[in-house]
Amino acid sequence: MMYKILLVDDEAMSKKSLVKILTSANSSYLIVGEASDGAEALRLAEKEQPHLIITDISMPVMDGLELIHQLRSSGSRVDIVILSGYGEFEYAQQALRYGVADYILKPMRQEQVTQVVEQRYERFVKSNHRVETKNRLIAPVSAAAERIGSELWIANEAGLGKEAESLRHLLEESELSDEERVSLLRDAASLIGSKLKPQHDTAAWSYPYDSKSFEEAAASFASWLEDTLKDILEKRNWGKRSVIQQAIDYIQEHFSDSELSLEKVLSPLGISPTHFYHMLMEETGMSYIAYLTHVRMEHAKELLEHSELKTYEVGQRCGYPDYPHFTKRFKRQIGLTPTEYRKNMQQK
Structure with a gap:
């Protein structure tokens, strides 16, 4: 430039x-x-x-x-x-x-002119580089916030911890200042709150504005997520409605079964499909098919990013033995084909 x-x-x-x-x-x-x-x-x-x-x-x-x-x-x-x-x-x-x-x-004097202007130019280059770095991080930070919000809404503690740690690592590895990292983390919290607000009345994250330490902000962010998760579980009274948790656990364990029907999930629980449908919608905001697809796609993304499996093998591992159907479903859900998604992740 x-x-x-x-x-x-x-x-x-x-x-x-x-x-x-x-x-x-x-x-x-x-x-x-x-x-x-x-x-x-x-x-x-x-x-x-x-x-x-x-x-x-x-x-x-x-x-x-x-x-x-x-x-x-x-x-x-x-x-x-x-x-x-x-x-x-x-x-x-x-x-x-x-x-x-x-x-x-x-x-x-020539030396003074070049020295003074070079100092300003170096500051300009560094500032411009920081702006470009921050702009490049906006999309992945927003995507991470979206995933964290999804894991919070379905009360997946393991998935929530993993996504929160990925976001922290993304910001820690950036070349930004602590103040800029904190700013992006605050933006992520705002996006998560916006995602949850229509569905759940969560408490706002209280950020210590006089602090510029990313370490402190990250700790506050983690505590806020933990408190929000507890709040969600308490308001849903999930401890007393363990049937939903049992069903979700079953789906999480058997999502790779291409024949995983609602009947299979409900058979050990002894409740009607209609009753279960309403309970699942209340707890996750999703129908059975939507939730099962969400779980499968999250696992598919994980395998595409962190394994050497061929894309059709990823589909098979996630309950889609028919590769064209897997590709179509993945693109509809994620916005990219499995091959495009893997390529994007490898370039980061």
Whole structure:
């Protein structure tokens, strides 16, 4: 990405020297404009959106201080470096109070110019890299939050722990700062809460706003998930309605059986399909077929990501001996074919 620089000085030779120094110092530097006063610089800055402005202080029409004041008043956070003569120290101090990044003394020395601009460029590159890294993480963090919400809703403690640990590992391995990791974790909590809210009145996650430690935030996040799971189980009174848990346990153990019918699940439980259907909908928000498909697809994703099994073998292990039917069902549920899903996971 090119680093866009705007030069502002009423002395033509000064601008010419800067252009020569900068264009020979780094091929990523791009001079996007040259202005002779602050008013002209404002117009160019709005048009070109530079990353850095190098401006003289003493200029006609609008001087450097007024230019800086106008930029900051408009909300611009562009980096600004001022050109200051030895007799302009008081003006330079005032400019620094406006949030100027640095200054270059006149008469300019090539070494000072390249050093000051290189420092700003390095900060720009690092900041840009962090933004790109965070943007790349938004989709996987959102997907992880979706899976955590699903595991919470069906009260699958083992699956919940696994997905929560995967999310923590994803953020820990990123190149982000603790503050940025905490921000993404908070976003994940908000998404989970949004997923559960229409179905279950959960308590909001209370995040310690004065803390920037990811370790503390991750611990709070884990506690919140644990408390939410307990709350869900208590409100559903699942301990007294163990028939649902027995049925879910049975499905989890026998999902690979392609002939796993509702009759098989209910035969040891002694309840009618109609009664079971209503109870299952109340507890999981899903019908029997939808829940069985969800379990099978979650296991299929796990095998596709962490095993060397061929895709048709994955289908067989998950209760789909007919490969075309497995592929069709998987794509409808996940949005990708099994082969596409595996390829995506391998690229991460």
